[in-house]
Amino acid sequence: MSLDLQAIVRAVGGECLQHRVTDRTRIDGVAHIEAFVVVGNPDYVTLVTGSTTELQRRLEYTNSVEDPLVNAVFVSHENSAALRALLAEHRMTGILGARVDQVALHATLAALIAEDRAASDRLVAAGMNVLTQVARRGGVTAVIAELARRIDGWAVLLDAQGQLIASAGAGRLHISDAVAVALGRPVRVRHEGLQVHQVGSDRDLAGYLVIATRSSSTSRSRDLATQAAALFDLLLRTHDPSRTERLGRGALYEILIGGGDSAQALLRRWGVHERSLTGFSLGARTRTVDLERALRRWFDELGAEHIFAAESDGIRGFVRDDLAAELASRVQAFESMGGLVALGLGDPAPTEQLNRSAVQARQALDTALEEGQRVLSFSRLPTVDLVLRALNGSPRDQLARVLSPLFDDAGEPGELAQTLRVFLAEHGAHRRSAERLGVHRQTLVARIRRVEELTGLSMDQADDRATAWLALRVAGL
Incomplete structure (x- = not known):
């Protein structure tokens, strides 16, 4: 819900008399005086309608027992001195002098709130549609990044033990607070308004999604995060048979970086018999692109062995010298909706001394990302x-x-x-x-x-x- 008391005044006219709540307080619903029983959410306020006589009878009946009605907002087309005095006596906020008569006022307010809820639901549905598409391209990492952007804040995904799985827009202090709130630890949290969403059921807990938003639309963020938590539950439980393969390639890549006879012997067992290779680094200014999937497809098209490993900030690997230009052309032609995808190439190096080419490739990638270039060779850094x-x-x-x-x-x-x-x-x-x-x-x-x-x-x-x-x-x- 994004409607506040100011928006109601603009819609139905009148003047807001502020007592217990301000005119910036958001609204969660509307009720007749006789139907109002309890405050649903202390962060929101409920509008109440009815006659001045009904309001006076309800407030006077409570005597010393404080009626939760005083925490609501009375909306009326009346604007008499007696009504103002009654509201002031009980410190109850009201919107008086509405240009809509009493008969149509309740229906008008209900329509405004229903329209606001429908608009919020459409935004949440559109957000989930984008998150689902992003999940197909980049998995958990891409979804957490897009979620943080859509709620205008930060998001942290933890496993059931409080270990970090992924985060976006969150620094170390945010993550510490997220862990404390998710696990209920008795520590001082430095950020107010954190929302914790359980990923999975109580019996089959997969983790926690913790978000914080700078936006005033906390309910919309809550709805989107609740559905995102269900999406994370699906992603975290989906078996990924390539995980072991990625870990293995990472270990093999470290052997190649170490150089020497063991590196040459490993390449021969890998099916690579070239005497020299070219190091490359692939990175992006976005987290919504699955770089590994794209690179795997390109290597298959080139008929090259998958000599690469994914790291936290990109993919590092080696390619045959005669295929480096072909790889560069594919990166150059790649169209990404999320941002720049760049490739850095090192100089060709003997297979027993590949570390230098790998370092050169990373340096070329850093410069490419800084300058907004898609492909850059180390030799072009004069x-x-x-x-x-x-x-x-x-x-x-x-x-x-x-x-x-x-x-x-x-x-x-x-x-x-x-x-x-x-x-x-x-x-x-x-x-x-x-x-x-x-x-x-x-x-x-x-x-x-x-x-x-x-x-x-x-x-x-x-x-x-x-x-x-x-x-x-x-x-x-």
Whole structure:
């Protein structure tokens, strides 16, 4: 329901006398005075109609016992001093002086509310139609992203034990609050108005859907989320025989990245006998496209082995050198309703040394997404390419040491290094960077300040940003 008291005043005329509730309060229904018994939802208000005599008799009859009627809103075409005084005495909100006479007033209000409910139902039905279509293309991840967009807020999907399955628009604090509310933990929740929707039945619980909306249409969001929870129940229980295959490909991909004789031997067992391959990275600015399904179809059309693995931010893999251009042409021609789909290509590399080509492909993909290009080869990055190729020995090591405080003892990048890469890739845009990282904007600001403290660089200085970017490239990020 989206109707509030202001909307009623605009529709039937009159003046709103605000006492217990304001004129921004939303409405859940209309009733005659004698039929009103209880407040259905404390966040909404019920309109009541009747004569001044009926209202006075009902209020005076209660005496010291507070009648729930005082929490409703009396609507009348009358606007007398006695009626105003009666409402003021009991602090009851009213809309007086309606231009519709008393006989037609109740029917008019009922029609307005019914029309509003029908419009809300149509929007929910349209939303579910889109969510269903999105589910076919991108599964749970795509549905949660579209749901968050439609409710103008954030959404978190948890399993029955409170472990995160998927989220959209939610930072770490949102997820913590979602877990606390879903599991009923006695902690202070930092976000009010969270809605928890059970996924599955009490006997066969699959998880919880927690949402929060910035929109005033909470009931519409509730209805859409309730139906989305049923859709998630279906998606989570649908057997996916390719899951084991994806896990296996991921493990095999790690062996290829490790290089050496084991990588060559694995490729031969995989049916790949080429001496060199080209690394690629496929990513998107949208979560509503099933990249893996599209890539699988393209590789089948090319007659290529499925040497790729899905990661959280895209798909990484290798393709025969002679098929790289064919793969690029398919990405170039791919039309996505949700946003940009981009491909980054590395330089061909020997099968025992594929890691460098994989790193180059990821760097090319990052630049392609930043610049809005569909296909980009690492060799087309002249500035970064020339600088990195010219650096050898001591200068390269010195550049790498600039960001050494952001890496652990094993040389693996930490949270701050990943944050810096996203921040620079988004040209220092705090909002977009925070969204990509899934954190609050203030959390991002705190991390960047910590990076500056540890490295001595200032992200306000162009030279320092360039230095940090090159250092990240040297590190393979």
